[in-house]
Amino acid sequence: MLRPGPAAQQCNFSVPHPPSPQLFCEELRPTLVAENPKASMPELSRLLASAWRATSVEDKAAYAAMRADLMAAAGDPAISGIPATAEGRKEPRKRVRSEGGKQASKTKDEAASDGESEKPCPPPSSKRLRAAAATEAHDSGEETEDDDKLRMECDWTKHPAAFIISENVKKGHYLVARKGLPLTDYGVVCSRTAKLQRMAESGTNTACPVSLSMVEDFEAFGKRFRMDVHGAQDDNELDLEDLPPGSTLEMCALLGKLREPGYELASRGRSDIWMKLPLLATCRLLQLVLDAERRLAARSQRTEE
Numbered sequence: 001m002l003r004p005g006p007a008a009q010q011c012n013f014s015v016p017h018p019p020s021p022q023l024f025c026e027e028l029r030p031t032l033v034a035e036n037p038k039a040s041m042p043e044l045s046r047l048l049a050s051a052w053r054a055t056s057v058e059d060k061a062a063y064a065a066m067r068a069d070l071m072a073a074a075g076d077p078a079i080s081g082i083p084a085t086a087e088g089r090k091e092p093r094k095r096v097r098s099e100g101g102k103q104a105s106k107t108k109d110e111a112a113s114d115g116e117s118e119k120p121c122p123p124p125s126s127k128r129l130r131a132a133a134a135t136e137a138h139d140s141g142e143e144t145e146d147d148d149k150l151r152m153e154c155d156w157t158k159h160p161a162a163f164i165i166s167e168n169v170k171k172g173h174y175l176v177a178r179k180g181l182p183l184t185d186y187g188v189v190c191s192r193t194a195k196l197q198r199m200a201e202s203g204t205n206t207a208c209p210v211s212l213s214m215v216e217d218f219e220a221f222g223k224r225f226r227m228d229v230h231g232a233q234d235d236n237e238l239d240l241e242d243l244p245p246g247s248t249l250e251m252c253a254l255l256g257k258l259r260e261p262g263y264e265l266a267s268r269g270r271s272d273i274w275m276k277l278p279l280l281a282t283c284r285l286l287q288l289v290l291d292a293e294r295r296l297a298a299r300s301q302r303t304e305e
Helices: 006-011 022-035 041-054 057-073 108-113 126-152 191-199 212-232 250-257 279-304
Strands: 094-097 103-106 161-168 173-178 187-190
Touching (some): 022 041, 022 126, 161 279, 212 279, 250 279
Antiparallel strands (some): 094 103
């Protein structure tokens, strides 16, 4: 958290600190859910974001004050700006030279009234800029946590889990695809709760939307992908020719082919953008989704037969 230093107090430098919409979303979410019972989680998130943007500056300031009170109660008060001088402290006096050659003290207001120019405020240091960026990232992280909480409370009965897409190791969450919904309407499940099903006698926790078999399929795919990558390495390169059936490097080979001149991935089009992504992790994710969709299609076909 950014703390005011002596230089910042003298130049009245204010660091941007937008109020967090978390309290606002917690108050409005029950109303939006009641008014839009069929709305998906992305739609609810968009409605909350639109409502927050439409909120007046005065109301946003009220939520910022509420947030500051909560942080102060926790012993970590928020700083929305840096005051020019601390309360109760005398204003520093400026030393000027009188006609007789002796120095006399003047306040900043007195010097300004005499037409004397003040020294410009020094630009913020890189340390303050990094602190401000960290504060903004913290507020953005609160919005992400709010969205994760909403996705954990989704209706798993109507649209049960289909397969695990990815795991957020830092948060301890599984990102889970749901049956009958697009991948953007994914749900979030605590990975620790899902893994603890191994210790249960039946091997299945009815309170957990993700079954133990889904966890084992996700982990088994990760192991197979690492083994396939290790087996295809040749002098720090991947040999993707003549892959065996069922190889998890199928998507790697396809993307490599599409990077040849003339194909879509060879160069960036005028309306396209660059996105830096880890190649193997991207291929692994695409292959996982492709294999999962194939399994679901095969099960559906067997059921129809």
